[in-house]
Amino acid sequence: MATAVATKIENTLKVMLNELKEECLTCIKLTNQLELDNLSEEQIEELLGELTASVTHLNTQSDNIKEEIEQ
Numbered sequence: 001m002a003t004a005v006a007t008k009i010e011n012t013l014k015v016m017l018n019e020l021k022e023e024c025l026t027c028i029k030l031t032n033q034l035e036l037d038n039l040s041e042e043q044i045e046e047l048l049g050e051l052t053a054s055v056t057h058l059n060t061q062s063d064n065i066k067e068e069i070e071q
Contacts, residue, residue, distance in 0.1 A: 013068050020061045027054045 030051045034044070 013065070016061065016065050016068060020058070020065060023054060023058050023061060027051065027058060030054060 030047055033039075034047050034051070039047070
């Protein structure tokens with residue numbers, strides 16, 4: 001039977017991993033959109049901005065998950 005602390009860590013990690021998965025999907029969606037033909041310069045710039053934010057978020061989430069696992 002799991003202790004309260006183990007359950008909390010497990011639940012916290014599950015939430016963090018789900019958020020990471022969602023952000024990975026966002027990143028994939030954005031990179032797929034960049035591969036479309038006939039994008040305007042403005043659309044490309046917007047997608048690159050969103051991709052930068054997504055990658056930054058992925059980096060932060062990954063660091064947080066690593067810390068959570070190491071505890």
